[in-house]
Amino acid sequence: MAHPYLFRLDDRVARGLSRWDAARRARHHQFLLTQQNEDGGFGGRGMPSEEPGAPPEGRESDLYYTAFAIRAMSALKTFSPEDARRVAPFLDASRHQQASVIDVVSWLYSALMVQATAGIDLLAQAEANWPEKLAAIFEGFRTADGGYAKTHEGSLGSTYHSFLVVLCYELIGQTLPNPDQLVRFVRDRQRDDGGFVEIAPMKKSGTNPTAAALAVLTIHSTIGRHLRDDVLAYLNDVRGDEGGFQANTRIPFADALSTFTGYLTSLDLDARETVDTKRLEQFILSLEHPHGGFRAATWDQATDVEYTFYALGTLGLLWDERASMRPDST
DSSP states (O other), X not given: OOOOHHHHHHHHHHHHHTTSOHHHHHHHHHHHHHTBOTTSOBOOOOBOOSSTTOOOBSOOOOXXXXXXXXXXXXXXXXXXXXXXXXXXXXXHHTTTOOOSHHHHHHHHHHHHHHHHHXXXXXXXXXXXXXXXXXXXXXXXXXXXXXXXXSSTTOOSOBHHHHHHHHHHHHHTTOOOSSHHHXXXXXXXXXXXXXXBOSSTTOOSOBHHHHHHHHHHHHHHSOOOHHHHHHHHHHHHHTXXXXXXXXXXXXXXXXXXXXXXXXXXXXXXXXOGGGSOHHHHHHHHHHTBOTTSOBBSSTTOOOBOHHHHHHHHHHHHHHHHHHHHTSTTOO
């Protein structure tokens, strides 16, 4: 089986971040650990408590944030066997609480990382044909338009959730059914501005669905010259003044998520000239908190595990790309 897209991407990020000194990586690792709950899982930033000094409310452990915390620690090369052992009980307790595609891919990725790092096989008790059964569950998310919805109740395919299903099929070593149908679905999500939308009724493209669409097409189709040119034109339209990428043309500021996906797309299209890498680097580093973690954007006041990964991911890609361009690199 080919090395899954998600792990290939993680490898690129980790190579780039290896240029950081150990103390800086440890600082961000320690921040991530402060976001871990007693049950071993990780939560979002939550809401400030009304009681002075009390922890934020609404920071319950969540598979989505847990996966991002693990991805960030993996990118820093600091995800240790002890870290894996601490998070394993939460994953074990959550194995039957996966109501959406995001839950499934988050749990699966996290479980595989725990197994690779600490040898804890959270699927040891599963039936031998669990990959086939899981694939059947994915097909329950498939919609009449050829894509995949967020939940079983969804009637419209989502570009982003279709991308997540593609990742899941790779992670479990199964073949995606009717890939041509999915490719047609994705291509139908492209709009006149050159980018792609999340669902069919939308008229204006977004940076993140564009990145998801290009990833699906890279895995299951080809990127022709005209499509490449259209997408690059859209990426030029959503480049922010700060040096990063905006979520779409109507939002006047860049953010870490859109910058990560926009920059990744430009690299995968072999269009390095799309980005001013010095300004991009300055923008992401301006979001770094001195005690660890990253904010979402310049207006943001808080850090969390999700945006910390996106910032680390951008820096890792940037530095990996920079190293590969050196004359003496191999």
